């Protein structure tokens with residue numbers, strides 16, 4: 001009897017070790033722009049000690065508000081060191097916070113990085129804006145400054161079993177997918193497209209990748225499709241098929257601009273995500289997210305979380321239409337927690353996976 005109890009204890013102990021590994025996605029409220037902090041944790045060791053195995057930052061918002069919000073957030077969460085930083089593309093609302101201002105220390109000039117920090121980006125810029133030049137100059141001082149390559153996998157945590165590894169998969173960058181160049185030249189479409197994967201959970205991030213308008217109107221004007229290169233849009237979607245999102249989520253590309261949802265998630269038989277995050281600022285001048293994108297998310301019953309509470313409305317150009325039943329204005333940071341057992345929480349509330357397929 002005693003032996004049996006010990007066996008049962010050991011079994012539960014083993015299961016708890018297996019399932020205690022954890023992934024967190026923090027969409028930091030940086031106002032206009034985007035900044036995603038990804039943190040991974042080890043299972044507890046025999047003494048119950050859990051180790052934060054990596055903390056990576058994908059984009060950093062605008063120079064002033066971005067760097068300030070990120071530094072405050074890291075301090076509040078007792079994160080002193082970033083394993084790696086990623087710039088999806090070279091627009092001000094994504095790389096600004098890495099550079100900072102005279103009064104706001106940029107992340108690449110802060111104590112959160114050092115000679116061991118990896119700095120990943122898309123390499124040579126198309127045009128040299130002041131922010132881009134500052135960014136490149138600063139990034140070049142890091143010995144681990146590396147250009148992203150599509151088809152590569154960055155390991156954030158190796159569990160010892162392939163299924164429980166936590167990886168960042170580089171799907172596309174610079175308009176190139178697995179060596180095929182689609183000759184894209186728009187900065188947004190040159191964004192690196194990545195999928196974070198963990199034991200069947202997938203999370204899609206694509207910088208400011210365009211959507212593909214299938215109909216005209218609501219931001220698409222008469223230029224449907226609006227993709228710089230429609231072949232590229234289809235190729236990205238095809239590549240994403242291997243990362244089903246029905247047990248995961250997506251950071252809406254280009255802050256929920258028109259039809260970024262249809263362009264990637266609702267095309268080529270891609271499974272709709274369980275949840276969607278939108279990083280948008282309160283300023284209405286960028287008109288993000290668009291009502292058309294939100295309506296598509298609602299129609300597909302995708303739980304939607306938005307960092308800021310000021311939506312663009314086509315008719316009034318003020319406020320916005322938002323369905324509080326099918327989504328949440330967080331008006332702050334969004335924290336997604338994923339355990340190895342598949343349990344997903346967003347800001348403490350559990351998000352139910354659909355029926356197994």
Ligand SMILES: [Zn+2]
Nearest residue numbers: 033091093208
């Ligand atoms: Zn942007």
